[in-house]
Amino acid sequence: MNTLVIQTRRQGGATLIITLIFLMIMSLLTVTVFNMTATNVKITGNAQVRNEALAAAQVGLAATISNIQFSTAPELIAATPLPVDIDGDGKSDYTVTRNPQPRCNKVKTIKTSELNPGIPADLACMGSSAANNSGLESEMAAAATGDSLCSNSEWNIRASVADPASKTEVAINQGVSLRVLVTDAESACK
Numbered sequence: 146m147n148t149l150v151i152q153t154r155r156q157g158g159a160t161l162i163i164t165l166i167f168l169m170i171m172s173l174l175t176v177t178v179f180n181m182t183a184t185n186v187k188i189t190g191n192a193q194v195r196n197e198a199l200a201a202a203q204v205g206l207a208a209t210i211s212n213i214q215f216s217t218a219p220e221l222i223a224a225t226p227l228p229v230d231i232d233g234d235g236k237s238d239y240t241v242t243r244n245p246q247p248r249c250n251k252v253k254t255i256k257t258s259e260l261n262p263g264i265p266a267d268l269a270c271m272g273s274s275a276a277n278n279s280g281l282e283s284e285m286a287a288a289a290t291g292d293s294l295c296s297n298s299e300w301n302i303r304a305s306v307a308d309p310a311s312k313t314e315v316a317i318n319q320g321v322s323l324r325v326l327v328t329d330a331e332s333a334c335k
Contacts, residue, residue, distance in 0.1 A: 194308065198308060198315045201229040204241065205227050206317060209302050216330075216333055219248070227242075239308060242305050243304050247300050254327060255292070255293045269294070297322060298334055
């Protein structure tokens with residue numbers, strides 16, 4: 146009977162060691178799962194902040210394009226930072242800078258033969274009385290060269306957002322085609 150008791154005691158020690166090993170492995174797995182979850186939460190948060198910053202930059206591009214001074218005074222647009230409220234709480238979440246200023250890359254005078262007199266926007270380019278009274282070149286001078294009073298211009302606009310709190314930096318470049326008066330094109334597209 147003594148031999149039986151000794152074998153049972155040896156088995157009890159081995160069971161304890163195996164149980165401790167399994168507990169350590171399960172503890173390591175638990176810690177790893179928590180770390181992975183925390184990492185995934187950080188990744189999701191970073192993606193959200195980046196997408197918000199991109200949306201703010203897109204708002205800056207839209208505000209630039211819709212501004213009346215866009216083609217006539219691009220330096221004023223670049224000098225004015227644009228605060229953007231993304232979450233609708235009334236506070237500015239991001240500040241959009243438009244630097245460098247919008248730049249005209251290419252300009253091409255529209256020929257009068259390319260215009261349609263049935264479209265009101267084309268009438269101003271053809272030398273209507275409203276355009277002649279604004280001090281632009283005369284209808285006869287435009288007719289002599291075959292050029293209208295308008296040009297198609299291509300612009301590059303850059304909007305960037307840098308958020309110091311999240312250390313997010315994004316920038317968006319967008320090309321825009323815009324019909325402008327020839328005199329505006331000459332001054333803005335040097």
